[in-house]
Structure formats: structure tokens, C-alpha cells
Amino acid sequence: MVELHLAEPPDVASIGAGIHGVRRLREVFRLPDLWQLHLYSYSAELTVAGTTYSVAPGYVSLTPAGAPVEFVYRGRSEHLYVHFRPRVVGEPSFVPVVQDAGSAAPVLSDLLRSALEASPSGSARVTAEVWTALWRIVELGSSVTDGLSGHPAVAAAIAYIEANLGGPLTVPALARMAGVSHNHLTRLFHAETGLTVIAYIRQRRMARARHLLVSSTLSIPAVAASVGISDLQAFNKACRRELGGSPRTVRNAVGVQAGGV
Numbered sequence: 001m002v003e004l005h006l007a008e009p010p011d012v013a014s015i016g017a018g019i020h021g022v023r024r025l026r027e028v029f030r031l032p033d034l035w036q037l038h039l040y041s042y043s044a045e046l047t048v049a050g051t052t053y054s055v056a057p058g059y060v061s062l063t064p065a066g067a068p069v070e071f072v073y074r075g076r077s078e079h080l081y082v083h084f085r086p087r088v089v090g091e092p093s094f095v096p097v098v099q100d101a102g103s104a105a106p107v108l109s110d111l112l113r114s115a116l117e118a119s120p121s122g123s124a125r126v127t128a129e130v131w132t133a134l135w136r137i138v139e140l141g142s143s144v145t146d147g148l149s150g151h152p153a154v155a156a157a158i159a160y161i162e163a164n165l166g167g168p169l170t171v172p173a174l175a176r177m178a179g180v181s182h183n184h185l186t187r188l189f190h191a192e193t194g195l196t197v198i199a200y201i202r203q204r205r206m207a208r209a210r211h212l213l214v215s216s217t218l219s220i221p222a223v224a225a226s227v228g229i230s231d232l233q234a235f236n237k238a239c240r241r242e243l244g245g246s247p248r249t250v251r252n253a254v255g256v257q258a259g260g261v
Contacts, residue, residue, distance in 0.1 A: 004095050010131060019077070027073075029069055030067065031083060036069070037062055056208075058101050058215075059099065060108060097159075099162055100165065100208060102211055103215075108133050111130075154192050156179075202238075
């Protein structure tokens with residue numbers, strides 16, 4: 001989690017669309033006095049201050065000023081970005097470093113593209129669009145734990161799960177990351193969510209898979225990889241069990257429903 005102050009609008013230093021992974025697949029950089037907001041349209045590995053996250057299309061990240069950042073790309077990669085300075089006034093919001101924006105991703109994209117078109121960076125419209133986008137990102141973080149008592153270990157585990165649905169996730173690793181024992185995390189997690197940790201991971205992976213199948217043009221193997229299921233046969237079985245049909249059926253059902261309206 002990071003502390004982000006949004007009681008007043010941020011100072012926007014720059015905004016743009018970055019294209020990476022063309023000449024080299026690894027980049028390391030650090031902005032000493034600027035925060036970084038990224039909205040992704042690709043899959044990659046992102047390491048912020050020593051912690052590695054998986055990002056995928058529709059994910060968003062917030063990096064505090066001064067944090068070292070490393071990207072490992074898989075090829076040509078494009079994202080929208082904003083470099084900004086928050087004004088440290090009022091109460092802070094606590095936001096995951098990386099989140100799956102889900103159905104809010106198109107809204108965030110529209111806000112950032114509108115800000116990109118409204119140059120220069122210091123204009124009132126740019127500031128307003130970016131400020132609105134940042135508040136929408138804060139709301140994403142709060143929606144993940146709606147209805148939970150907010151135990152720090154559970155909140156940390158959920159934030160890490162949401163940011164790493166495409167990578168390996170195990171209860172022992174989550175417990176170590178959250179600073180509690182395997183058994184303690186299991187008890188806390190079930191008490192707050194009504195699910196086991198593994199069931200929650202499965203539920204979130206399949207929700208993400210449904211979103212990618214119906215809202216993107218990613219191939220089915222790419223969707224499977226984006227939710228951490230590299231075996232296509234296993235992905236097909238999971239879709240049938242959790243989503244009610246094969247990956248292709250889930251994708252095509254949207255068009256059928258739209259045509260019947």
C-alpha cells in the first residue's frame with residue numbers, strides 16, 4: 001500500500017503514452033520527486049522498491065516518488081502515464097501499488113486520454129482529469145475490501161493477490177508477505193471473506209478471465225496466461241466449471257446477447 005494525498009488537486013508534471021520493449025526488454029529507472037501513474041495495455045513484470053508484481057491489460061499502478069522501478073517486458077508495450085506531485089494536505093488514502101481496474105479501465109483510459117489531449121500539462125483541464133482518475137483509482141482500492149473488517153494481514157494478502165493474478169500464488173508465500181503464519185492467515189481470511197485463500201484466488205482469477213474474454217481481443221492462450229493458468233486444458237475446465245462454458249463460449253456469448261437486444 002502507498003499513502004496518497006488527494007484533498008487538493010495534484011501538480012501534473014507530464015502526461016503521455018509510452019512505448020517500450022522495442023529495443024530492450026528490461027528497463028530500470030527512478031524519479032526522485034515525482035509520483036508515477038501507469039495504465040497498462042500489455043502484460044509484464046513490474047518491480048517497485050524490491051517487490052515484484054504482474055501487470056496485465058487493464059491494470060493500473062501508482063509508484064511513489066523516489067521508489068526504484070524495474071520493468072521486464074515481453075515485447076512492444078504501450079501504456080498511458082502521468083508524472084505528478086501530490087499536495088500533502090488533508091487525510092491520506094491508502095492505495096495498492098498495483099490493481100486490476102476491471103470494468104473501470106475504459107473510464108480511466110478515457111480520463112487520461114482526455115487529459116493528454118488537453119495540453120499543456122499545467123492546464124486546469126489536465127489537472128481536473130488526472131485528479132478525477134486518481135480518485136477513481138482510490139475507489140478501486142476501497143471496493144476490494146468492502147464489507148471486510150480490514151485486518152492488515154488480510155488487506156495485504158488481497159492487495160497482493162489482485163496485483164499478481166497472473167503469477168504463482170500460494171498460501172505460505174502470502175502469509176510470509178503479510179507477516180503472519182499460514183494457519184493464522186487462513187483463519188483470518190475465512191472469517192473476513194467466507195472463503196478459503198485458494199477459493200478466493202480461484203474466484204478472482206476467473207472473474208479476471210471473464211473480463212478479458214469479453215472486453216479484450218487477447219487470444220485465449222494469452223487470457224489464460226494473464227490469470228496464471230498456462231495449461232489450456234486446465235483453463236478450459238476452469239471456465240466450464242466457474243463461468244458455465246468454454247472460453248470461446250464465454251467470449252461469443254456477449255455478441256449473442258448484444259444481437260438479441
